[in-house]
Amino acid sequence: AFDSIDLTNTRTSSFTVRDSQSGLTFRRVRDGEKALVYSVFGGEITVTLNLYGGGLNWLKTWFDDGEWWTIEDNALEFRRKWFEEKATLFYDMIQSLAQTYNTVYSSSGTTVLDKDRNTIGDAAYTIINRHKDTGLGVTAGTPLLMFCDLSQKNRVEQALNPSRTLAVSGVGINYNITPIYTSYLDWIYVNDDGATKWTGDAGAAKPLGYMCIPGRKNKIGNRMDLTLMAETDILAFAETVAGWGRYGAYMNETQWQRTSSIA
DSSP states (O other): OOEEEEOTTSOOSEEEEEEEEOOOOOOOOOTTOOOOOOOOEEEEEEEEOEEEEEEEEEEHHHHHTTOHHHHHHHHHHHHHHHHHHHHHHHHHHHHTOOGGGEEOOOOOSSSHHHHHHHHHHHHHHHHHHTTTTSSSOOOTTOOEEEEEEGGGHHHHHHHHOHHHHHHHHSOOOOSOEEEEEESOOOOEEEOTTSOEEETTSTTOOOOSEEEEOOSTTOEEEEEEEEEEEEEEETTTTEEEEEEEEEEEEEOOGGGEEEEOSOO
């Protein structure tokens, strides 16, 4: 969903995403005329590259006793934890999407399958139509991603399955949508008044998913890959290993759409 910017060989502490437009249009230019030149207008967002880290003690007895499997398991866990934490931060950002970008659950249709299909189709239409004439190259055939909780997998799979929807109602979803199922969405629900509720609170409901146009102005800046540093802890008879990395990200909310799952 995010384009990656490699900043590992730079000395910067941030990067900038420009929210600019030009008003550029093309018109016929007759002999002797000049093409019109348009000014660029808009703002910019500075994204800081934050430092993340964590440490773990590796007992020296593991090395002395040749417990290489234990050492390998801990090394793998270190790397997995790094990417798990990174994923958590990104999914938290996705779930912070403003209520403005919510597609209400469709009332059109007689079955849940019909309504799920129509809701997903409405979200795709909304997000694509929002970006016409923006210069981001968004068309009816643009690939879309839809991030869904595992508990919604069955509903989303059926709604996106043309053989299933065509057999039931004769209508399918004519957009290029790829679902991504994950356990990292804990589903924040935002009321119309801006208040936040968690799953299980009154009024909370899991959306079918979060749809997005990938890339474009969704950016992640990678300043430092996971880097391990170690030193001996003589009081613990251990090697203290610390992992560090730096990155920052920007989510362009207009490229996202939340799809409701109930009316």
